[in-house]
Amino acid sequence: MAKIIAVTGCIAGIAHTYMAAANLKKFAKKNGDDIKVETQGAMGIENRLTPDDIKNADVVIFAVDTTVSEKERFEGKKTLEVGTSEVIKDGESVIKKATDLINS
Amino acid sequence: MSKLNFLTKDNVVLDLDAKNQKDAISQLSNVLYKNGILNDPKQFTEDVLKREQMTTTGIGKNMAIPHGKSPTVKVPSMVFAKNKRSLDWNSLDGSKVNMIFLMAVTTKPDSGKEHLKMLSHLSGKLMDDDFVAKLKKTNDKDEILKLLQN
16 A cells, blocks of 8 residues: 655646546545645635655656656655656556666 | 525526537536626636636536636636537537536636636546436536536
């Protein structure tokens, strides 16, 4: 069981941010992985990842079409960066890519 | 507007007869205008189409979720529509679109937080296969409203 954390964000901060978050959760759960997703959308940062969340995570997914706010928090972590569309289209392979990264 | 009546039957269009993507967005912008959500439907249509050019909002499974953040929007809202024919939408999975969620958001950061929350919650639900199947199946406005509000 992998510990995954993710940040999602899109241009308008309305739709894709939250669709990507939902799909990551859906497929992580299916895969038996632990996941916490921080959304950086029109309502600002929600479900913020704590220093402990980040420290304990095996891998970080940035599913963003913009830049990640406060990216320095994730320095030194294994990171997969994708666009929100990729996550919405095929969340399953994004989760797989992320978990593959852990052992690489 | 309270959370409960944020979405009413005025936000659901079951017999949209749009010829193409632009026509659909334009007609639904007019619905939002009639619902008192925005001041200038032409401007809003343009803003949504501009957004559409950056990345497609055809998210697959015959659904599209076009949206615009525009100064002409007075209060965050949406309209849900089923179109009579399937439209090309450059979708992620190549499917044609007959279910459209047009979302309108203000450019003011603090207006209508409660509505924004509902729009984001609804966006997330579009990833739920069960929810999508139910929405596809029914043509009853009350049932659709219940699904959207839940």
